[in-house]
Amino acid sequence: MPENRKSTLIVGASRGLGLGLAEALARRGWQVTATQRSPSPGLAALAADGVRVETVDIDDDAAVASLRERLGGEIFDLVFVVAGVATQAHEPLHAVTREVAAQVYLTNAVSPIRFADAFADALRPGGTLALMSSVLGSVSLNEDGGWETYRASKAALNTYARSFEIRHRDAGFGVLVLHPGWVRTEMGGAEADIDVATSVAGLVSVIEGRLGRKGIAYLDYRGETLAW
Numbered sequence: 001m002p003e004n005r006k007s008t009l010i011v012g013a014s015r016g017l018g019l020g021l022a023e024a025l026a027r028r029g030w031q032v033t034a035t036q037r038s039p040s041p042g043l044a045a046l047a048a049d050g051v052r053v054e055t056v057d058i059d060d061d062a063a064v065a066s067l068r069e070r071l072g073g074e075i076f077d078l079v080f081v082v083a084g085v086a087t088q089a090h091e092p093l094h095a096v097t098r099e100v101a102a103q104v105y106l107t108n109a110v111s112p113i114r115f116a117d118a119f120a121d122a123l124r125p126g127g128t129l130a131l132m133s134s135v136l137g138s139v140s141l142n143e144d145g146g147w148e149t150y151r152a153s154k155a156a157l158n159t160y161a162r163s164f165e166i167r168h169r170d171a172g173f174g175v176l177v178l179h180p181g182w183v184r185t186e187m188g189g190a191e192a193d194i195d196v197a198t199s200v201a202g203l204v205s206v207i208e209g210r211l212g213r214k215g216i217a218y219l220d221y222r223g224e225t226l227a228w
């Protein structure tokens with residue numbers, strides 16, 4: 001392996017944007033470790049091209065700890081938590097059960113930050129901790145309403161991300177809170193604006209352009225800054 005080859009851990013890569021990112025980064029020469037919750041045909045195909053596949057459910061603290069142990073002293077230039085859910089996202093808060101609202105919050109806000117804390121010491125100085133948020137996580141840009149539990153979970157993720165960055169400010173890595181665009185995946189649906197290839201090409205270019213920078217930024221896949 002060339003010494004300057006960058007390495008990444010992509011979390012939630014069984015399909016959709018995570019799978020697309022794993023593929024795009026591997027194509028650009030990154031050493032990629034990508035996670036699934038259960039066997040993913042997409043990742044199995046990438047494994048044949050040298051992508052290492054691991055299994056973890058980010059809602060399961062013991063599984064995250066076990067992955068951390070398996071990956072041992074490995075150091076990454078990029079840890080990207082992509083995993084997320086949009087369960088009954090079209091229903092207003094009062095129309096979903098408390099359990100659904102709580103689970104969306106746990107998976108989209110609590111688990112990514114707990115994962116980030118578990119792997120903060122696995123980031124190379126100058127590296128990046130990236131979190132897949134959404135423009136829907138912006139409180140100030142919420143002019144249309146809708147997607148209530150999802151919006152709230154991503155707004156909470158953004159808030160946790162800012163506190164996470166403050167807690168780790170003395171470490172050598174930066175934090176990126178990213179919006180991939182409205183993308184044609186199972187979550188985004190067939191009517192979405194852009195395809196996975198367009199979104200991940202933009203995200204990879206934003207991430208590569210910011211390696212070595214500290215602090216926190218909330219950016220879309222074109223590199224535009226979003227209001228919190």
Ligand SMILES: NC(=O)c1ccc[n+]([C@@H]2O[C@H](COP(=O)([O-])OP(=O)(O)OC[C@H]3O[C@@H](n4cnc5c(N)ncnc54)[C@H](OP(=O)(O)O)[C@@H]3O)[C@@H](O)[C@H]2O)c1
Pocket residue numbers: 011012013014015016017018036037038056057058059082083084085107132133134135179180181182183184185186187188189192
């Ligand atoms: N698509 C869009 O337009 C859009 C826009 C803004 C933000 N986003 C965000 O982008 C991210 C990826 O979305 P997507 O469109 O690619 O969605 P997707 O096609 O539904 O894929 C979701 C991914 O997250 C994984 N995942 C869900 N819960 C998990 C958990 N507890 N532990 C580990 N992995 C878990 C899924 O794994 P399984 O296969 O095991 O379910 C799958 O790999 C999400 O955070 C989403 O909120 C998407």
